[in-house]
Amino acid sequence: xxxxxxxxxxxxxxxxxxTSLVKRYVHSIFNDEYLTTIGIKIxxxxxxxxxxxxxxxxWDIAGNMMNQTLYNNYLQGAHGVLLVADVLRAETYQNxxxxxxxxxxxxxxxxxxxxxxxxxDLLVNQPEVNLADFSYxxxxxxxxxxxxxxxxxxxxxxxxxxxxx
Amino acid sequence: MTTSRTHIETxxxxxxxxxxxxxxxxxxxxxLEHNKINLKKRQNSLVNQTIEEQHAKLMKYNKELEQxxxxxTHDLKxxxxxxxxxxxxxEIDLVNPSPDVLDSMKWLKYSVAEARNxxxxxxxxxxxxxxKEELLKxxxxxxxxxxxxxxxxxxxxxxxxxxxxxxxxxxEFMYYPVALRSILQNIISNAIxxxxxxxxxxxxxxxNNAVNEVLISVEDNGVGIDLETNESKVFGxxxxxxxDESGSGIGMYIVNKLLENYGGKLxxxxxxxxxxxxxxxxxVEKV
Numbered sequence: 548x549x550x551x552x553x554x555x556x557x558x559x560x561x562x563x564x565x566t567s568l569v570k571r572y573v574h575s576i577f578n579d580e581y582l583t584t585i586g587i588k589i590x591x592x593x594x595x596x597x598x599x600x601x602x603x604x605x606w607d608i609a610g611n612m613m614n615q616t617l618y619n620n621y622l623q624g625a626h627g628v629l630l631v632a633d634v635l636r637a638e639t640y641q642n643x644x645x646x647x648x649x650x651x652x653x654x655x656x657x658x659x660x661x662x663x664x665x666x667x668d669l670l671v672n673q674p675e676v677n678l679a680d681f682s683y684x685x686x687x688x689x690x691x692x693x694x695x696x697x698x699x700x701x702x703x704x705x706x707x708x709x710x711x712x
Numbered sequence: 713m714t715t716s717r718t719h720i721e722t723x724x725x726x727x728x729x730x731x732x733x734x735x736x737x738x739x740x741x742x743x744l745e746h747n748k749i750n751l752k753k754r755q756n757s758l759v760n761q762t763i764e765e766q767h768a769k770l771m772k773y774n775k776e777l778e779q780x781x782x783x784x785t786h787d788l789k790x791x792x793x794x795x796x797x798x799x800x801x802x803e804i805d806l807v808n809p810s811p812d813v814l815d816s817m818k819w820l821k822y823s824v825a826e827a828r829n830x831x832x833x834x835x836x837x838x839x840x841x842x843x844k845e846e847l848l849k850x851x852x853x854x855x856x857x858x859x860x861x862x863x864x865x866x867x868x869x870x871x872x873x874x875x876x877x878x879x880x881x882x883x884e885f886m887y888y889p890v891a892l893r894s895i896l897q898n899i900i901s902n903a904i905x906x907x908x909x910x911x912x913x914x915x916x917x918x919x920n921n922a923v924n925e926v927l928i929s930v931e932d933n934g935v936g937i938d939l940e941t942n943e944s945k946v947f948g949x950x951x952x953x954x955x956d957e958s959g960s961g962i963g964m965y966i967v968n969k970l971l972e973n974y975g976g977k978l979x980x981x982x983x984x985x986x987x988x989x990x991x992x993x994x995x996v997e998k999v
Binding site for chain 1: 862869
């Protein structure tokens with residue numbers, strides 16, 4: 548079987564659940580205790596897409612690093628970017644959309660991006676949140692695992708389909 | 713005739729003198745041998761006495777150190793519990809705290825919990841000091857390093873250092889958590905100290921998987937060390953390298969001693985002005 552390595556980066560403000568999504572996907576665990584990520588954590592998960600074994604190298608970049616000097620260095624070589632927002636914090640959604648439209652699409656135009664609204668488990672009893680206000684690719688929950696596998700699988704498939712063209 | 717008699721007498725006298733000298737020489741040799749033996753005995757006795765004195769001193773220091781550690785860990789428990797209690801009370805009384813205050817509260821509580829955790833681990837290590845196997849536990853390196861970095865969070869944010877942790881090669885193995893925590897804390901703290909002055913400081917922590925060994929590397933792009941002139945100083949007690957302006961010179965000594973005790977070694981690659989790579993090599997069983 549053919550083996551490929553692909554770099555995926557998670558971006559978004561502090562506390563939106565990037566690390567929790569990675570932990571859910573890579574280790575199948577969720578921890579309620581929140582610790583802000585310091586710097587960058589790299590994790591690996593192998594997925595098989597059709598006849599290809601893909602090593603997903605997942606770069607979880609601390610929320611406070613966005614817009615810092617050298618930030619571009621860490622995005623370099625990314626095949627896919629997951630832009631993560633907290634579904635209950637509208638400003639985190641606005642920030643990732645701004646990041647996508649003013650930075651990623653300009654400097655990393657060939658990189659695939661997905662917008663994720665995370666913490667869908669908290670939507671219960673939140674009638675004021677109207678999902679129609681957002682334009683997103685996946686509604687996820689690191690807590691109960693909703694759509695988490697799908698996000699990474701779809702991104703891997705999308706990356707592979709482009710690299711085959 | 714008279715001349716030849718005189719010669720014979722002289723020869724006889726000389727022979728007698730030689731015999732007497734030989735006897736004296738033998739006696740002197742015997743005395744010398746005897747003195748040598750006595751001197752050796754005295755020297756041995758002095759050496760033994762010194763060794764015994766040193767041994768007694770070491771035993772005393774060890775006992776004092778053990779007592780100090782017991783007292784320190786025990787006496788730190790109650791003030792830390794007090795801080796924890798007051799933090800809980802402050803949290804209850806806070807009215808509309810700003811996100812920054814809430815964040816500070818969270819990190820204060822985390823730091824207190826970490827300190828209590830370290831004390832508890834130290835106490836367990838002391839209890840099990842005669843049975844090292846009891847201390848051998850599964851390690852999740854990501855969690856261990858996360859704990860270390862979180863404890864240094866303020867320092868890291870202040871120095872604007874970017875940490876990159878990559879444990880994709882190996883993350884879980886068996887070792888001594890208390891020792892490994894101290895080893896990595898000292899090396900990381902060192903890396904922060906020597907990187908904070910460069911324009912874009914970056915520290916990479918990575919693992920490599922070898923046969924029956926795990927290699928944990930801490931690589932910085934800091935000031936570096938001139939190993940030609942300073943290599944012996946890096947691991948010495950209270951020794952600081954030439955371009956070092958701070959530090960006690962005790963951290964790397966502790967690292968080396970811990971690795972000597974628990975098994976493992978420390979490798980160092982460095983270049984002045986380019987940075988250093990400290991690699992901890994530990995013999996392990998994979999989990």
